[in-house]
Amino acid sequence: MAELRNCPTCGEFFNYTGIRDVCAKCARDEEKMYEEVYRFLRRRENRAATIERIVEATGVTEELLHKWVRKGRLQPALFPNLGYPCDNCGKLTQKGKLCDSCTEDLKKDLRTFEAAQEFREAVVESDRGTYLAEQRKNR
Structure with a gap:
């Protein structure tokens, strides 16, 4: 059963079903940012990039990077300088x-x-x- 929640990113209402913790619009935006970060990290010279370097190069927030590592979307085995607090x-x-x-x-x-x-x-x-x-x- 869906639950009505406010999106923590934009504040809009959305039906929370347990799959995503943001609204559909913000989820699409996050997915675009993920693809940009992943493209950046796939380049050989960027595989050992630190979180600060990734933030500087892509403009994504540290919190979003931490979320992706925690959920297993970015593997620390492939990118050794990634992690979460x-x-x-x-x-x-x-x-x-x-x-x-x-x-x-x-x-x-x-x-x-x-x-x-x-x-x-x-x-x-x-x-x-x-x-x-x-x-x-x-x-």
């Missing part, structure tokens, strides 16, 4: 929502939390055993 620190990444550094930090924090939780459970369990032993002595 990490949701945590803003450093460019090419997969997932977090960069490798933030992912490792999160894993480390999770391991620390799990170790602390296991320690707390062991303390509670040892206290519980002591309590039961005391009850049996008193009988």
Whole structure:
């Protein structure tokens, strides 16, 4: 079922069906810009271009480039200097929502939390055993 939304680019109303997040007119404009960027990147001398260089040469916004990389339309394997910002620190990444550094930090924090939780459970369990032993002595 379609939902009526405002286009984030131009502000016009459009039926959002989950396929595109902009209106049909803006989608056509984005597609034209994508083709221009892709033509630019296909040239051998531009394959290693940075995001800043692509923006300068084509006039497309960084946000649009990030969107295309995130959706897989521009492959970082083919164009190694492309990426999108990490949701945590803003450093460019090419997969997932977090960069490798933030992912490792999160894993480390999770391991620390799990170790602390296991320690707390062991303390509670040892206290519980002591309590039961005391009850049996008193009988």
